[in-house]
Amino acid sequence: MQPSDLKNLKIAVVGAGYGGAAAAKALSLLGAHVDVYEQAGRIREVGAGIGLRPATMNRFRQWGVFDAIADVSSPSEYFEILTATGDPIMKETWPADGEQTHTHLIHRGDFIDALMGVLPEGMVHLGHRLETLQDRGDRSALTFANGTTVEADLVVGADGIKSVVRRELLGDRGPVFSGEHAYRAVIPVDAAHGMVTDDNLRMYIGRGTKVYLLPLRHRDQVSFDITALCPDATWTPEVTKDELLATVAGFDERLVAIARDLDLDTVNIRAVYDIDPVDTWHTDSVVLVGDAAHSMLHHQGQGANSAIEDGGALADALREADSVKEALARYQAVRKPVTDELQRISRQGWTEAEISDVFPGQKPATAAGQE
Structure with missing residues (x-):
């Protein structure tokens, strides 16, 4: 997208965890107007x-x-x-x-503090719990429990494994x-x-x-x-x-x-x-990142890394594509095969014998949540 188009883009990021903070930083560097809405009253990881x-x-x-990350790691x-x-x-x-x-x-706490510390002042709005999301095609409307309503050209759902954005966007089979x-x-x-x-x-x-x-x-x-x-x-x-x-x-x-x-x-x-792999991560103006898109077990240590890579890939796609719609499709095409594989591997954490001790008669895939 052209720099002038990116600067006119209004983006609402729902969630201020790893994925939300990373996406907010990457998208703000494009010149877009970014606001982050976090349901908690304070950031505490x-x-x-x-x-x-x-x-x-x-x-x-x-x-x-x-340097901000290296200083606390x-x-x-x-x-x-x-x-x-x-x-x-x-x-x-x-x-x-x-x-x-x-x-x-x-x-984890130092990580979140460091990410929050590099976001522009006033970008993060605490105490905003998302209740509803109306996808209107090229624009979306968000309503929060405190009565605030917001419209955005792009909504980034970074609200975790119990994502309201995912539920409103796709329906939800749940964790x-x-x-x-x-x-x-x-x-x-x-x-x-x-x-x-x-x-x-x-x-x-x-x-x-x-x-x-x-x-x-x-x-x-x-x-x-x-x-x-x-x-x-x-x-x-x-x-x-x-x-x-x-x-x-x-x-x-x-x-x-x-x-x-x-x-x-x-x-x-x-x-x-x-969560089970999600077939589609986006519409024309709403997209999922991090655990909202591909929450995975921690055996590979890839959850936070994947969320941050999502933010970078989303910013890359917006920079390279001709429209938001094209960018979201490109972002999913780049990231989903990678996270699908990580989700699959992370569910292979135990042998059948180990699982049968706790779940008699069940196969490893069943105990891991795969029917």
């Missing part, structure tokens, strides 16, 4: 650490925000998979793009339970019983349980994540310390000790969900 891949970091370099050289008791299975060097760009490990729970905490490095000595991610695999140690040494902490098979689909389940410890029975005693020392009030406890 709970959870644990994530790895930002080289392609993601290069997007940040392209957008002029690399640690570069990492490799990812190691070990048995429950610490015997090596494989060690894979993170793919790097040149000498300057490596995978960076970062806390799919994976048959897993995730227990996540951030603890001081000193509380890791000597298991964190560098800036590299390690995953320990036992029967029906995976334990991740993701160092955040720039803040003298480590992200501790237990992912375990469990049939309880309650979104925020109640879990006792004994139940938590049962998931790590037989693991390295230092990992068991970390789990034993946890204060459950500081542990983020969630059933793990994704």
Whole structure:
């Protein structure tokens, strides 16, 4: 699209998480008028650490925000998979793009704060929970619970796994339970019983349980994540310390000790969900990004990276296409094959034998939500 057309484009981004903030930054650099509408009254990202891949970091370099992210993250050289008791299975060097760009490990909260900090003042509007979306072809109207109404030439649905935009746009089959729970905490490095000595991610695999140690040494902490098979689909389940410890029975005693020392009030406890692949991500004036388009299980560590790549690809498509309609089709053609494959791979996290222990008689694909 011509620069003059882009500058006249009014864009409403629904959601201020990874995908929304990244899309807002990328689209604002086109010269478009961008507003972000977030339902929360304040931006607060709970959870644990994530790895930002080289392609993601290069997007940040392209957008002029690399230093803001690098200042609150640690570069990492490799990812190691070990048995429950610490015997090596494989060690894979993170793919790097040149000498300057490596995978960076970062806390989710620091990540969101850094992204919010590089958006122009006044762009983000808090306390705006989307209620309805009317797609009028070349323009859409949004109504929020606080009574605000907005019209936009392009609506970007970045409102997560329970996306209202997706529901209004396409109807909604809703989130799919994976048959897993995730227990996540951030603890001081000193509380890791000597298991964190560098800036590299390690995953320990036992029967029906995976334990991740993701160092955040720039803040003298480590992200501790237990992912375990469990049939309880309650979104925020109640879990006792004994139940938590049962998931790590037989693991390295230092990992068991970390789990034993946890204060459950500081542990983020969630059933793990994704969504089935969405056939179409857009109309002529509404488009989905991030978890709203392709929420995936966390086994590949690609959720946040995919959301950010979406924002960059959407901006690229608008710059290269002759119209918004053409740009949205181009964006989907570029991104959907990639995320479809990541969704598929992420659902292959367990063996049939492991799943049958928790879901007797079921196949791996069924427990992962694929009928």
